[in-house]
Amino acid sequence: MKEFLHKVQQTHDLERAQQLLFEIFGKKDQKILEALEFAKEAHKGQFRKSGEPYVVHPILVATLVAYIAKDETMVIAALLHDVVEDTDFGIEEIRERFGDDVAHLVGGLTKIVEIRSEELIPSSSNEKLITSALSFRKMLVASIKDVRVLVVKLCDRLHNMLTLDPLPPAKQKRIAEETLVVYVPIAHRLGISMIKNRLEDLSFRYLFPVAYREIDNFITSHKQELQIKLNEFIERVRRIMIQNGFGAKEFKIIGRIKHYYSIYLKMQRKGISIEEVLDLLAIRILVKEPLDCYKTLGLIHTHYKPFIMRFKDYIAVPKENGYQTIHTTVFDRSSIFEVQIRTFAMHKTAEYGVAAHWKYKLGDIKVNLKWLENLSYQDKSVEEFYELVKKDLFSEDISVFSPKGDVYTLPRGAVALDFAYAVHTDIGNRAKRAYVNKQRSPLLQELKNGDIVRIEVDDKVLYRCSWIDAVKTAKAKEQMRLLCRQKYKEINGRAAINILSSELGVEAEKVEEWLQEHCIKGNRHRIATELNYLQDVKKRMEATLKREGSGKKVKLRERELENFIFYTGHQIEEVEFDYCCHPKRGDEIVAFREGKRALIHHKMCQKAQEMIGEGVPMLFVTWKSDTIPRYKLIALLPDRKGALADFLQYLSKLDINLISIELGKNIEQTNLCEMEIESRIDNLEALRKKVGQWVKIIEFVPSRDPYTR
Numbered sequence: 001m002k003e004f005l006h007k008v009q010q011t012h013d014l015e016r017a018q019q020l021l022f023e024i025f026g027k028k029d030q031k032i033l034e035a036l037e038f039a040k041e042a043h044k045g046q047f048r049k050s051g052e053p054y055v056v057h058p059i060l061v062a063t064l065v066a067y068i069a070k071d072e073t074m075v076i077a078a079l080l081h082d083v084v085e086d087t088d089f090g091i092e093e094i095r096e097r098f099g100d101d102v103a104h105l106v107g108g109l110t111k112i113v114e115i116r117s118e119e120l121i122p123s124s125s126n127e128k129l130i131t132s133a134l135s136f137r138k139m140l141v142a143s144i145k146d147v148r149v150l151v152v153k154l155c156d157r158l159h160n161m162l163t164l165d166p167l168p169p170a171k172q173k174r175i176a177e178e179t180l181v182v183y184v185p186i187a188h189r190l191g192i193s194m195i196k197n198r199l200e201d202l203s204f205r206y207l208f209p210v211a212y213r214e215i216d217n218f219i220t221s222h223k224q225e226l227q228i229k230l231n232e233f234i235e236r237v238r239r240i241m242i243q244n245g246f247g248a249k250e251f252k253i254i255g256r257i258k259h260y261y262s263i264y265l266k267m268q269r270k271g272i273s274i275e276e277v278l279d280l281l282a283i284r285i286l287v288k289e290p291l292d293c294y295k296t297l298g299l300i301h302t303h304y305k306p307f308i309m310r311f312k313d314y315i316a317v318p319k320e321n322g323y324q325t326i327h328t329t330v331f332d333r334s335s336i337f338e339v340q341i342r343t344f345a346m347h348k349t350a351e352y353g354v355a356a357h358w359k360y361k362l363g364d365i366k367v368n369l370k371w372l373e374n375l376s377y378q379d380k381s382v383e384e385f386y387e388l389v390k391k392d393l394f395s396e397d398i399s400v401f402s403p404k405g406d407v408y409t410l411p412r413g414a415v416a417l418d419f420a421y422a423v424h425t426d427i428g429n430r431a432k433r434a435y436v437n438k439q440r441s442p443l444l445q446e447l448k449n450g451d452i453v454r455i456e457v458d459d460k461v462l463y464r465c466s467w468i469d470a471v472k473t474a475k476a477k478e479q480m481r482l483l484c485r486q487k488y489k490e491i492n493g494r495a496a497i498n499i500l501s502s503e504l505g506v507e508a509e510k511v512e513e514w515l516q517e518h519c520i521k522g523n524r525h526r527i528a529t530e531l532n533y534l535q536d537v538k539k540r541m542e543a544t545l546k547r548e549g550s551g552k553k554v555k556l557r558e559r560e561l562e563n564f565i566f567y568t569g570h571q572i573e574e575v576e577f578d579y580c581c582h583p584k585r586g587d588e589i590v591a592f593r594e595g596k597r598a599l600i601h602h603k604m605c606q607k608a609q610e611m612i613g614e615g616v617p618m619l620f621v622t623w624k625s626d627t628i629p630r631y632k633l634i635a636l637l638p639d640r641k642g643a644l645a646d647f648l649q650y651l652s653k654l655d656i657n658l659i660s661i662e663l664g665k666n667i668e669q670t671n672l673c674e675m676e677i678e679s680r681i682d683n684l685e686a687l688r689k690k691v692g693q694w695v696k697i698i699e700f701v702p703s704r705d706p707y708t709r
Helices: 002-010 014-025 030-042 056-069 072-079 091-098 100-119 130-143 147-162 169-190 193-207 209-221 223-243 260-270 290-303 344-355 370-374 382-390 416-423 425-430 474-504 508-517 521-528 531-547 606-613 643-653 684-692
Strands: 252-257 281-287 326-332 335-343 397-401 407-411 431-436 439-441 453-457 557-561 564-568 574-577 589-594 597-602 618-623 630-636 657-663 672-678 696-702
Touching (some): 002 014, 002 056, 002 147, 014 030, 014 056, 030 072, 030 091, 056 072, 056 147, 072 100, 091 100, 100 147, 147 169, 147 193, 169 193, 193 260, 209 223, 223 252, 223 281, 223 290, 223 335, 281 290, 281 344, 290 326, 290 335, 335 344, 407 416, 416 425, 416 431, 416 453, 425 453, 474 531, 474 589, 474 618, 508 531, 521 531, 531 618, 589 606, 597 606, 630 684, 643 657, 643 672, 684 696
Parallel strands (some): 281 335, 574 597
Antiparallel strands (some): 252 281, 326 335, 397 407, 431 453, 557 564, 564 618, 589 597, 589 618, 630 672, 657 672
């Protein structure tokens, strides 16, 4: 594969591109020859930034498609993929010349260009790309119903990334970001690892050039040493297999140094340098039958000590995209090797994914892409880029089961509530308790590989707005946020009536009627949260009441008490919290008026909702803006007894308040500590420096409000 891509990258003239296409496809097919001539005619006089004829690009995209799929229709579509967009020829002419199926694929590829123009911020913009890239990906996956279109588009993007050098640096980075956010996840989910891995490394090179050079320099300078270790290990494994009954031609062993981006992710995940990454080397053993995989596994574990926590059997429990391989990691002398064991057929599926076994009937392919639609993330800035790649897409998967034996693939760290949402959105929304391996368990219990999970549901929807950060999957987070936004909107709408009724001294029924008459009912939730909107509605209602000869004019004054700011015409001298709920700084809150006292409740408090329903007088309230900054800290503690207690004491001396802490969650790094802290030091770098004197910091970022997106 590496040699082939190098050939593609080095091909710049028309004659060599055509030669490579038929070399890979295997024959000079008449229909492909016709499409080639048509593409040359359509793109005549067009050139790329590098100066080469434009038609070289679609020919090489078709070559990449031929390498993966060997499908005539897809190769023709690849040759013509830019014709409708970039030339005077239309889709009808393509249909007339090459048939409905080719026209259908070219139409799908043209649609991607249209969605991209609509959804994606242009490369000339200074705005951050990631928000629009996520929207583009969501629209792309939702609208493209034929998986062949996505495969051709991935090949198109791969060739673009291979030929990115002539573009300005800013544009290179923009295209690389888009590739990592949009196309890598799709290649991953379609199971086309040969494209996914190459796109990752190419994007990595342009996005993080310093980190890329660091890894490249290390691998290059140690290449001979690493290759010798790899070759020696392969030879020892080969000898063991032959001595135990395998014929020399019945299996194949492929050795490799892991690709750069996966090394980089491991460095980020563990907070280590390239020198500390132990498992840079991997081998893949290919055998004929599934039973041979297990025999091979037995031989490997008999002769080498396995790192048992990193053993995975994706043959017995395949991934959603059809991936099947046994993964194990073993110690050999002073080195650690990842060993993958699969059949030759499984290898084809792993490398080419859905493109490995095309079965077309009259051009119709039915592939379930429902799981692909779950690629929706809420990250909104490039600063959160690491969060994106560390979650669903690149975290290690676990497989859990329903009581009926259905398999669900979840990211490591997923909890029972994630499983509930994976089964069905309604199950997640109404989940009230879980049973893990027949034992009653909390909904936030972390699941392990092989767990059998049963969910009991309530008759009604249950709101868990404070749990959004506790679940791991994008689907669970998105659905919980959606529910909470709807619930807050409903609560705010009822609170708005009570606030206006209390301030203006009129009955709640009259306020509701007035809002209905003046077409404000749909926006009334804004009255409880937006001061300007409250002021505007109040003035308009006061004018109506004045014309009717009732009501009074009220001035909403700012009154600051403790950690709260009230805007009211009433005198407020005291703030109290009720016994029923304990809102934390920054939580969604409501305030009730009892004489000159303000009673503060969490918006989701059941008692507060009952009081709102009863029409208890209410106040417009917000938290003071000078809240203490919160930070998320992931750090490696010193590996010694009492390290955590000493670290907490050190934080106390710095006047840092601990909000939450989690230790020992990572099975590979038991001294990894995750915590949320508060500090009045608002200079992030200064605070990082102080904390970093005691621990090795892996991640240190400001915490986000769990109720915002």
